[in-house]
Amino acid sequence: MNVSRRPTLTALALAGLVVLSYVAWSVFQAPGKAPVANGAAAPAAVAVETAVVTALDVNEDTNAIGSLKANESVILRPEVSGKVVRIGFRDGALVRRGELLIGLDAAIPAAELAQAQASLALARSTHQRNQELLAKKFISPQALDASAAALKVQEAAVQLAQARLSKLQLKAPFDGVVGLRDVSLGSYIKEGEALINLEDIRSLRVDFRLAETEVSRLRVGQELTLFSDALPDESFVAQVDAINPQIDPDGRSIAVRARLDNRAGKLRPGMFVRVRLNFGQRSGVLMIPEAAIEAGNPPSLFRVVDGKAEKVDVRLGVRRNGQVEILSGVQAGDVVVTAGQLKLRPGTPVQPVSAQP
Known part of the structure; x- marks a missing residue:
């Protein structure tokens, strides 16, 4: 039986080799197909x-954040102590330059002024009479010189009394709007005590900073636009008024000041605004x-x-x-x-x- 199986196994082995050879030939000879080297696939698109x-x-524009300031702003403080006897304004009212705002008790300085004026009148009369007497040679020139010196002393005394009296009257140094007072009639105030603020808001200043790289494009008179969160539907036009000649060495920035018309009174000092400065178009x-x-x-x-x-x-x-x-x-x-x-x-x-x- 072993002898009869050997031809059969040999035939099967030969048939298998033929099949494998045909498959290998089909793979390598099939049209449009090439072998893949090393089994690597082409990368997928990302x-x-x-x-x-x-x-x-x-x-070409740049943006910054600015702060509004009054054109003129001052806090009135007395140069001398005294009792308040007059208040000449209403809170938040518009006042004119030279208008009396607060008056202190001036009874003693007024009396001193009256005394100085009387002494001046006497000194002036004496000097005039001495001039007439010298013309008639009744007195010496030295007597006339003495009366002239006395006259100047009395004139100075009147000026001094007037200056002391004026320090008891706090007047508006410019047209503006007064703030809210914290002083009442009869209050005794000390020298240098803050009494009332006065703001000229008909025009406003806006101070902001730009990077030093913008210096070459800045010009006095350039127009800029302001935006405020308090008035989101409006914009305001201002002009560059001054440019600081010195660069801030810490922030590498330059300070710029602009001015805008505020006669409508919509803006207030202290507001923050967004600044847009346009340099043209490219x-x-x-x-x-x-x-x-x-x-x-x-x-x-x-x-x-x-x-x-x-x-x-x-x-x-x-x-x-x-x-x-x-x-x-x-x-x-x-x-x-x-x-x-x-x-x-x-x-x-x-x-x-x-x-x-």
Whole structure:
């Protein structure tokens, strides 16, 4: 039986070899199919979001935060102590320059002034009489000189009494609006005590700071726009009035002061405002979404060339509303990747997809 099985096994082995040979020949000779080297598969395309580099007209402006101040502002304080005997204003009222606001008890200084004026009148009369006597040679020139000196002394005494009396009257140094008083008739106030504030708000100042890089574009007289949260539906126009000649070495910024007309009285000193200063318009500015930029030194981005990712270094300019200017590295019409960069390497195949809502 062993002898009869050997031809059968031999035949089966030969048949298997023939089948294997045919299969191998079919694989390598099949049209349109090539062997895959080392078993590696072609890389799949990475889905990314993209944007087209666009040339736009861009307003050259800068923004800052400012604080409003009155054109003129003062807190009235007495130079001498005394009792309040007169209040000549209503809280929050408009007053004129020279108008009496607060009067202190002036009984003693007024009496001193009257005494000085009487002495002056006597000295003037004496000097005039001495002039007549000298003309008749009844007195010596030295006597006339003495009466002239006495006259000057009495004139000075009157001026001194008048100055002391004036210090008891607090008058408005300029037209403006008074604040809220904390003093009443009969109050005894001390020298230097704060009594009332006076503000000229017909025009206002706004102080703000800009980066030192803006210095070359600043000019006195430039127009700027102000926005206040207190009046969200309105804007106000001001002009640059002064520019500090010194740069702040700590913040690398420069102080700027502007003025605006406030005769309508809508704004108040102390308000915070947003300042927008316009330097003009530039055309053909290349803009892309900020999301396309990868931070670094220098910054970079991926652009799509022939369906593959290509990494390029770029130089950035101004930023506006989520967009950034590209000064070099790309051209108008280039397609750049805005989402999915973390999956990319130079040369990676990409498949642009629509942005997610």
